Amino acid sequence: MHALLFDGTLRLTRDYPQPALMAGEALIRPHLIGICNTDIEITRGYMHFHGVLGHEFVGTVVACADEAWIGKRVVGEINAACLRCTACQRGDFPHCPERTTLGIDRRDGVMAELFSLPISCLHEVPSSVDDDAAVFVEPLAAALEIVERCHIRPTERVAVVGDGKLGAMIVQVLRLTGCDLALIGRHPERWSLFQQQGIPCLAPADANAPYDVVVDCTGQASGLKTARAFVRPRGRLVLKSTYHGDSALNLSMLVVDEVELIGSRCGPFAAALRLLERRLIETQPLISARYALHDGIAAFAAATGQLKVLMAVA
Amino acid sequence: MHALLFDGTLRLTRDYPQPALMAGEALIRPHLIGICNTDIEITRGYMHFHGVLGHEFVGTVVACADEAWIGKRVVGEINAACLRCTACQRGDFPHCPERTTLGIDRRDGVMAELFSLPISCLHEVPSSVDDDAAVFVEPLAAALEIVERCHIRPTERVAVVGDGKLGAMIVQVLRLTGCDLALIGRHPERWSLFQQQGIPCLAPADANAPYDVVVDCTGQASGLKTARAFVRPRGRLVLKSTYHGDSALNLSMLVVDEVELIGSRCGPFAAALRLLERRLIETQPLISARYALHDGIAAFAAATGQLKVLMAVA
Numbered sequence: 067m068h069a070l071l072f073d074g075t076l077r078l079t080r081d082y083p084q085p086a087l088m089a090g091e092a093l094i095r096p097h098l099i100g101i102c103n104t105d106i107e108i109t110r111g112y113m114h115f116h117g118v119l120g121h122e123f124v125g126t127v128v129a130c131a132d133e134a135w136i137g138k139r140v141v142g143e144i145n146a147a148c149l150r151c152t153a154c155q156r157g158d159f160p161h162c163p164e165r166t167t168l169g170i171d172r173r174d175g176v177m178a179e180l181f182s183l184p185i186s187c188l189h190e191v192p193s194s195v196d197d198d199a200a201v202f203v204e205p206l207a208a209a210l211e212i213v214e215r216c217h218i219r220p221t222e223r224v225a226v227v228g229d230g231k232l233g234a235m236i237v238q239v240l241r242l243t244g245c246d247l248a249l250i251g252r253h254p255e256r257w258s259l260f261q262q263q264g265i266p267c268l269a270p271a272d273a274n275a276p277y278d279v280v281v282d283c284t285g286q287a288s289g290l291k292t293a294r295a296f297v298r299p300r301g302r303l304v305l306k307s308t309y310h311g312d313s314a315l316n317l318s319m320l321v322v323d324e325v326e327l328i329g330s331r332c333g334p335f336a337a338a339l340r341l342l343e344r345r346l347i348e349t350q351p352l353i354s355a356r357y358a359l360h361d362g363i364a365a366f367a368a369a370t371g372q373l374k375v376l377m378a379v380a
Numbered sequence: 381m382h383a384l385l386f387d388g389t390l391r392l393t394r395d396y397p398q399p400a401l402m403a404g405e406a407l408i409r410p411h412l413i414g415i416c417n418t419d420i421e422i423t424r425g426y427m428h429f430h431g432v433l434g435h436e437f438v439g440t441v442v443a444c445a446d447e448a449w450i451g452k453r454v455v456g457e458i459n460a461a462c463l464r465c466t467a468c469q470r471g472d473f474p475h476c477p478e479r480t481t482l483g484i485d486r487r488d489g490v491m492a493e494l495f496s497l498p499i500s501c502l503h504e505v506p507s508s509v510d511d512d513a514a515v516f517v518e519p520l521a522a523a524l525e526i527v528e529r530c531h532i533r534p535t536e537r538v539a540v541v542g543d544g545k546l547g548a549m550i551v552q553v554l555r556l557t558g559c560d561l562a563l564i565g566r567h568p569e570r571w572s573l574f575q576q577q578g579i580p581c582l583a584p585a586d587a588n589a590p591y592d593v594v595v596d597c598t599g600q601a602s603g604l605k606t607a608r609a610f611v612r613p614r615g616r617l618v619l620k621s622t623y624h625g626d627s628a629l630n631l632s633m634l635v636v637d638e639v640e641l642i643g644s645r646c647g648p649f650a651a652a653l654r655l656l657e658r659r660l661i662e663t664q665p666l667i668s669a670r671y672a673l674h675d676g677i678a679a680f681a682a683a684t685g686q687l688k689v690l691m692a693v694a
Contacts, residue, residue, distance in 0.1 A: 210534045210558055213533070213534060213557065213558075214533050214534055214535060217531035219527070219528050220524045220527055220528055220647075220648050220651035220654075221528060221648045221650070221651055239558075241658060242556035242557070242558075242660065243527065243556070243557075244524055244527070244553075244556075244648075244651035244652070244654055244655050245651065245654075246650070246651075246654065263658065264654070264657050264658040333534075334534050334535045334558075336535070336560070337534035337535055337558035337559065337560075338558070340534075340558055340559075340560070340578070341558045343578050344555060344577065344578045346555075346556065346660075
């Protein structure tokens with residue numbers, strides 16, 4: 067089958083072996099696949115992953131021991147947990163130390179004609195949520211993880227630093243809290259959607275700092291430094307970016323300013339689907355370009371510096 | 381001037397004295413006034429208040445020492461704080477022990493042709509928020525106080541018990557958190573708006589308890605009992621109702637079930653205005669009837685058992 071993989075080089079192959087159906091898993095044919103910055107970082111060495119790329123998808127279950135799933139339109143959580151360890155026993159599957167991660171860590175991803183995922187990761191997509199919206203469930207859930215981990219109050223001043231793919235989801239989620247929100251970024255050509263939603267968009271030099279809460283989703287070590295400078299004493303800095311390499315941060319100044327640092331990664335899929343069903347998140351204007359999977363190399367080339375690039379599987 | 385007052389009896393008078401302009405205050409001509417359940421409870425003895433009723437309004441400043449306010453369209457916080465005590469010094473004006481409260485405690489309310497409020501309570505209404513929406517800012521802020529006080533996570537199951545005036549605001553605010561939400565009430569004739577917004581509405585007998593968080597806005601001691609029964613062990617019960625008389629609650633069972641009880645009253649006006657500007661809250665379908673202020677007695681008679689009854693001041 068066709069698959070887009072990274073083995074030190076980004077390559078499209080036509081003869082990748084089809085995955086076998088494993089116990090407790092489902093084989094899924096993706097309809098639409100999103101390219102995430104994490105995919106691009108993997109091609110730069112992040113996670114030292116080799117295999118089929120991709121973890122953002124909406125697709126149809128084509129094989130599964132539990133026949134009730136066959137034919138269902140689904141999205142899927144990306145962490146395949148062991149379901150037995152103490153993390154799994156407390157319901158914290160994304161932190162199972164035995165987990166494999168779709169297209170990121172020891173598990174082939176979705177950029178292929180077929181891929182496999184545990185049934186326990188699947189969520190059926192309601193008919194009112196179309197494929198163009200459903201393909202955003204994974205990054206939307208990641209944005210929701212911020213409000214799962216942090217109590218963002220309606221009276222707080224909040225800045226999202228980074229106007230890329232993930233920032234576009236995060237500002238739309240934080241807007242719903244009623245907080246006094248600003249998007250800080252370097253791509254004014256992307257701001258009209260957010261401005262229409264009542265979110266002020268600013269260049270870093272124009273930021274009205276300090277803020278009570280700052281979210282860094284710049285995807286760069288230099289962006290983290292900018293974000294940290296905007297946090298008030300006793301404020302919170304939420305880290306959303308994952309990238310290849312270390313970041314430098316003056317931790318003594320975090321002690322002096324008593325700033326809380328909060329990491330936040332994968333989030334709740336059911337809640338993301340609820341927000342899409344309630345028509346509270348716009349996804350259509352975030353789609354920059356569409357490619358076929360067999361044009362995946364061109365899709366990756368186009369994805370850097372764009373909002374969402376999608377790939378369709380015929 | 382015309383005024384609707386309670387002095388043991390609800391009375392409309394034509395010759396109530398106009399308020400004097402006090403230092404630091406503004407005289408306001410209300411355009412629209414909302415009737416709240418608290419107003420109805422006051423006529424039953426709540427707070428032992430005698431004077432002009434009412435605290436929900438949108439109006440125009442007609443006199444003020446600071447001329448910049450004159451002619452501004454405003455809404456207003458209802459707690460007139462001393463601005464000097466320790467509560468005020470920590471920014472907690474709604475809990476100033478010296479406060480008077482608009483139409484509720486030692487301060488004439490808004491159901492008159494003119495009333496007075498400290499400038500520090502005023503919020504200018506953006507032009508994009510019309511009077512029919514702005515008159516809901518006070519109850520919407522009260523609903524937002526729940527998410528100001530409690531961290532409601534997108535993964536939590538939440539029930540709002542009470543499908544009245546305040547419940548209508550609360551479910552619309554909680555819907556935005558992404559949580560798994562249900563409205564539990566006894567007025568199916570009011571549910572279509574909420575069902576269109578994707579919120580399941582249920583009779584108490586059909587509740588799918590237990591819930592992680594339950595909000596009681598029934599306005600009745602019996603409703604509190606119902607709400608309490610729906611909270612899971614280690615869950616939270618948020619109290620929003622204020623009414624005349626005591627409530628009975630088995631506190632030992634709260635200890636056994638380790639349930640948190642959280643009182644919540646007045647909330648953040650600026651955040652409420654932001655949600656209305658962002659078009660995230662529907663107010664128009666909540667307006668049950670409109671009266672003129674000089675038909676205030678009829679308006680009060682109509683307000684019991686209805687969603688929002690408004691009074692216009694010519």
